[in-house]
Amino acid sequence: DTAVSQTPKYLVTQMGNDKSIKCEQNLGHDTMYWYKQDSKKFLKIMFSYNNKELIINETVPNRFSPKSPDKAHLNLHINSLELGDSAVYFCASSPRRGLAGVFHYEQYFGPGTRLTVT
């Protein structure tokens, strides 16, 4: 069974379109994240949710909107796609936020979604 799954694995679309990437974890974790990996393989955090509550919202365009219907799912919707949005998007989860801070627990990554905007 896949612990953190993402769909789709590949997404090719044209500029201006709206698309969604879905993420699900079956680990019972409380916290989920979205990361973006650019063409230089540099990872940056975009969002984090803890028990469906947004706790981290980095400086990303408003065109990106995360949605967490329950603590096992964190979806990423992107409006009006631009060429610069082309990247690999990783979802991740961790056991709990805890008193020590959200990043003091091991992260479990999904397989990534390669988004290509043409």
Next chain:
Amino acid sequence: KNEVEQSPQNLTAQEGEFITINCSYSVGISALHWLQQHPGGGIVSLFMLSSGKKKHGRLIATINIQEKHSSLHITASHPRDSAVYICAVPLKETSGSRLTFGEGTQLTVNP
């Protein structure tokens, strides 16, 4: 200057060699992650450590909080260790923590 710096950026080794990858960060933290990204793109968490040393198989991670430095060692390296190794640090901000990544070290182990 990146808040999290790794060295070297690229490393080529022969099978069996002892490997060391270094990570330095600019601000105080209380935990550090080492991640491995396979050639196929998948990312696996290797270690999360806040002090001292952790060992898992042939992998050893150490951290010195005072010196703001961590090392990842691979003993008896094997071609299947070829991957990108990334360190990540939760940097404290007023709103909480932001996980900041190093640029990664591309390791190639030749048979």
